[in-house]
Amino acid sequence: MATDESARTGVERRGLAELHAEMRACRRCLEAGHSITPGAVFSGPASARIMLVGQAPGESEVRARRPFNGSAGRRLFEWLSEAGWTEYAFRQTQYISAMTKCYPGKAASGRGDRAPSRAEQRLCAPFLERELALVQPGIVIPVGALAVRHFLGPAKLRAVVGQVYRRAERWVIPLPHPSGANLWLNWAENQELVRQALGHIARQSRLLGLPAGRPGRAAGPSAEGTGK
Numbered sequence: 001m002a003t004d005e006s007a008r009t010g011v012e013r014r015g016l017a018e019l020h021a022e023m024r025a026c027r028r029c030l031e032a033g034h035s036i037t038p039g040a041v042f043s044g045p046a047s048a049r050i051m052l053v054g055q056a057p058g059e060s061e062v063r064a065r066r067p068f069n070g071s072a073g074r075r076l077f078e079w080l081s082e083a084g085w086t087e088y089a090f091r092q093t094q095y096i097s098a099m100t101k102c103y104p105g106k107a108a109s110g111r112g113d114r115a116p117s118r119a120e121q122r123l124c125a126p127f128l129e130r131e132l133a134l135v136q137p138g139i140v141i142p143v144g145a146l147a148v149r150h151f152l153g154p155a156k157l158r159a160v161v162g163q164v165y166r167r168a169e170r171w172v173i174p175l176p177h178p179s180g181a182n183l184w185l186n187w188a189e190n191q192e193l194v195r196q197a198l199g200h201i202a203r204q205s206r207l208l209g210l211p212a213g214r215p216g217r218a219a220g221p222s223a224e225g226t227g228k
Contacts, residue, residue: 012046012134012135012136013045013046015046015134016045016046016131016134016135019127019130019131019134020040020042022127023040023042023101023127024039024040026038026040026101026102026127028123028124029100029102029120029124032119032123034104034117034119034120035104035105036100036102036103036104036105036120037102037103037105038102039062039065039102039103040101040102040127041057041061041062041065041066041067041098041101041102041103042067042095042096042097042101042131043066043067043095043096044091044093044094044095044096044097044135045093045095046134046135047093048093048094048095048135048137049094049137049139049208049210050090050094050095050137050138050139050141050205050208050210051094051095051096051097051131051132051135051137051139051140052067052068052094052095052096052097052140052141052143053097053098053099053128053140053141053142053143053147053150053151054067054068054096054097054098054099054143054144054147054177055098055099055100055115055116055143055144055147055177056098056099056100056101056102056103056104056113056115056116057101057102057103058070058072058103058113059103059113061073061103062103066091067096067097067098068096071179071180072177072178072179072180073178075178075179075180076143076175076178077090079178079194079198080198080201082195082198082202083198083199083201083202083205084202084205084211085205085211089211095131095135095137097128097131098147099116099121099124099128099146099147099150100120100121100123100124101124101127104116104120111181112179112181115146116146121146121150128150137170138170138171138204138208139170139171139172139173139204139205139208140167140170140171140172140173141173141174141175141201142172142174142175143174143175143176143177144175144176144177145157145176145177147174148160148174151165151167151172151174152165152167152172152174157174157176157184157190158189158190160174161174161175161176161190161193161194161196162192162193162194162196162200163197163200164200164204171200171204173197173200173201173204174197175194175197176190176194
């Protein structure tokens with residue numbers, strides 16, 4: 001049995017490495033005329049039991065070649081620390097991806113990054129489906145409205161954050177986007193929903209035999225986000 005499990009794990013690792021190479025080389029959006037910066041950003045091993053899925057990488061992520069590398073990432077890992085995860089442990093052992101893998105560029109308004117179009121999401125969707133199939137996470141954490149809609153359908157964040165959903169043999173625990181520009185996080189009742197979500201992440205992590213602590217009070221606006 002152990003030999004069979006080792007063989008399966010080896011196949012998954014090779015399959016994921018091949019997928020990673022495909023994603024890095026992908027130019028589908030560029031060829032379709034979308035103004036993206038090519039260079040897929042993702043991280044994590046095939047053995048991960050949690051997959052965190054964001055919207056798309058930003059400029060900081062492209063420079064560092066690391067998901068959630070900027071200020072939003074700092075807040076995200078502050079949250080996850082309240083569910084028992086250090087940033088180092090999570091990055092080393094769990095999987096982080098996004099709805100689209102490349103930087104979509106600045107918004108037309110010049111404020112913030114452009115949200116990937118539906119056409120871009122469709123072009124990138126097969127990559128996400130293959131990531132899910134190869135990693136087979138027990139928990140998926142969609143971060144932000146775009147990722148939440150992908151896994152749970154159209155719904156307001158206030159209706160789904162703080163809840164746990166069973167989808168396709170995995171638990172889905174949504175979180176809002178941790179950007180300092182996200183006004184949704186300025187409301188106390190929404191901060192409480194984030195704390196509830198972190199409690200679910202901690203409990204489901206423990207059920208999977210993963211390290212998890214007890215959620216605390218890291219859901220409120222960060223110092224850099226309170227003025228936005």
